[in-house]
Amino acid sequence: MTPGGRRPGHADTRGEIVDAAKRVFAAKGYDGASLRAVAREAGVDPALVHHYFDGKADLFVAAMALPFDPRSVAAHTAGSSPASMGARIVEGFLTMWDHAEGTGSSFAACVAGMAASTSVADAMREFVAERVWGNTPVEEGESDSPTRHALVSSQLMGLAFTRYIMRVPPVSTATPEEIGRWAGPTLDRYISGPVG
Amino acid sequence: MTPGGRRPGHADTRGEIVDAAKRVFAAKGYDGASLRAVAREAGVDPALVHHYFDGKADLFVAAMALPFDPRSVAAHTAGSSPASMGARIVEGFLTMWDHAEGTGSSFAACVAGMAASTSVADAMREFVAERVWGNTPVEEGESDSPTRHALVSSQLMGLAFTRYIMRVPPVSTATPEEIGRWAGPTLDRYISGPVG
Known part of the structure; x- marks a missing residue:
């Protein structure tokens, strides 16, 4: 269990992170967004975002998909x-x-x-x-x-x-x-x- | 005389600021550039940049012109x-x-x-x-x-x-x-x- 209480391997976690990333990029733009802010928005540990995505650019492309x-x-x-x-x-x-x-x-x-x-x-x-x-x-x-x-x-x-x-x-x-x-x-x- | 020793009203000062702005925007992008950095690059007091330009957007358009x-x-x-x-x-x-x-x-x-x-x-x-x-x-x-x-x-x-x-x-x-x-x-x- 992560500090946030979520399941690291849950099937929907990646989708929740992408959804959160879309909201954070829309609100902050690219430069203003951070993986930490996306993790906070998604309610997951930052390490989980790093587990699924290679960095902000990788997450951005996923969010744009x-x-x-x-x-x-x-x-x-x-x-x-x-x-x-x-x-x-x-x-x-x-x-x-x-x-x-x-x-x-x-x-x-x-x-x-x-x-x-x-x-x-x-x-x-x-x-x-x-x-x-x-x-x-x-x-x-x-x-x-x-x-x-x-x-x-x-x-x-x-x-x-x-x-x-x-x-x-x-x-x-x-x-x-x-x-x-x-x-x-x-x-x-x-x-x-x-x-x- | 400003602290930098330049003439506030010199005919070329505005042009020097625009030239400096072009270099700073090219190096830093829009978000990363600041009027302070442009003033430093141009070797003038920041107040002089504010005298000629209404803000970063105004300076940006001038630099793009x-x-x-x-x-x-x-x-x-x-x-x-x-x-x-x-x-x-x-x-x-x-x-x-x-x-x-x-x-x-x-x-x-x-x-x-x-x-x-x-x-x-x-x-x-x-x-x-x-x-x-x-x-x-x-x-x-x-x-x-x-x-x-x-x-x-x-x-x-x-x-x-x-x-x-x-x-x-x-x-x-x-x-x-x-x-x-x-x-x-x-x-x-x-x-x-x-x-x-």
Whole structure:
């Protein structure tokens, strides 16, 4: 038993730590959060956080995983909407982030972590490459796939940056569907059109 | 005379403070920098920094102003290059930031400041609206200009984010000219093509 009285090996402990980390990062940003604060929020011993996570960056990526869960976007892109594939990806990505912002996650905290630490940015890039691109319609094995992946990422991250951080209207005020109509053709070209 | 022996009203003092701020922000990031550290770096009394700047956010925007100087982009977009207007804007924007990164400014510090502080993000949005869009070919007075401005911003910020922070190849390794060819048609459509 830890000083807090929790079970070190309980199946839900890791999930509770991730949930606590999401709240602490949303409240404190990346620089302001600490593993100690996350442990306190989760009601567990700090050693238990160190048992499950390699450090703050590792915990941050885990905490960011849910808003970035590719299945949330996949559910949108697989729908019966008549919109283009690009429009549906934009709509799914922003709907996912709108929901995450509404439940305590923060795109700003995610971005602040990447800007403050190259190891966090590296981890996020690896996370996107490993978990997101495996579920997209961008053809695997094509020699120009990295270019297409990077360009799609650039427009999606730029839209989220403009919507949630710089808050430039009307990108900050429009619905995900509207933004999908504006930027969808961009992603369509990056995915399957002529590039370069 | 201040304790440091400098002239409080000297014509170059403000410029020296801005130069010092650029070095401190590049070294410490936004959260880690302080007006006191900037004053120490500039060799002036902290009261002098407070005399010229309303606070850290104000100083940050001033320090960011040179990398974002719209004349640097205008020099590119006005050139005789056969590339499209969109390609020349992308090339000019990234060339400007490549140069800024090489001389101690940092896109990551700029982004970290915006992500950490809504007042910095507000200031940057106002700065872009007031100083950048006044020099672009996006038609003024059109009812959809805000949409076009916001979409152009989203792709430019997304490309810089992908190049300097997430460092996703080949956007992180290509020349500004190459990226201009890839993303130029996107800006062309946002500037003058069908949107929505």
